[in-house]
Amino acid sequence: MPPLIFPPGIPPLQSVNKIDRVQNALESGKAPDSFKSDARLKEACFELESLFINYLLKEMRATIPKSGFISGGKAEEIYTSMLDSQLAKEMASKGGIGLSSLLCDQLCTEPEDDE
Numbered sequence: 025m026p027p028l029i030f031p032p033g034i035p036p037l038q039s040v041n042k043i044d045r046v047q048n049a050l051e052s053g054k055a056p057d058s059f060k061s062d063a064r065l066k067e068a069c070f071e072l073e074s075l076f077i078n079y080l081l082k083e084m085r086a087t088i089p090k091s092g093f094i095s096g097g098k099a100e101e102i103y104t105s106m107l108d109s110q111l112a113k114e115m116a117s118k119g120g121i122g123l124s125s126l127l128c129d130q131l132c133t134e135p136e137d138d139e
Contacts, residue, residue, distance in 0.1 A: 078112035
């Protein structure tokens with residue numbers, strides 16, 4: 025598994041704990057009782073969608089060629105990183121791309137027994 029890259033402003037330990045929690049639920053095959061209609065699960069799904077949108081914005085911004093004529097240097101990079109982070113949070117809070125609702129629906133449903 026490649027190393028996780030966390031955007032600025034999000035403590036890696038906090039994000040890793042949430043990722044571990046969701047990963048353990050997926051590996052066990054069913055969501056724990058504490059996940060069902062849980063505000064913490066919804067918050068984790070919201071944050072994951074926010075991280076995903078932030079990554080999309082960062083990658084889209086990287087495709088724009090820099091002219092070099094007017095460059096803000098490192099300060100501009102920091103500003104655009106912070107801007108992308110806030111835009112991602114705002115977009116996710118307004119419904120985003122629908123990833124958080126899909127994740128919540130998937131993690132809150134009971135798996136069907138094939139036996």
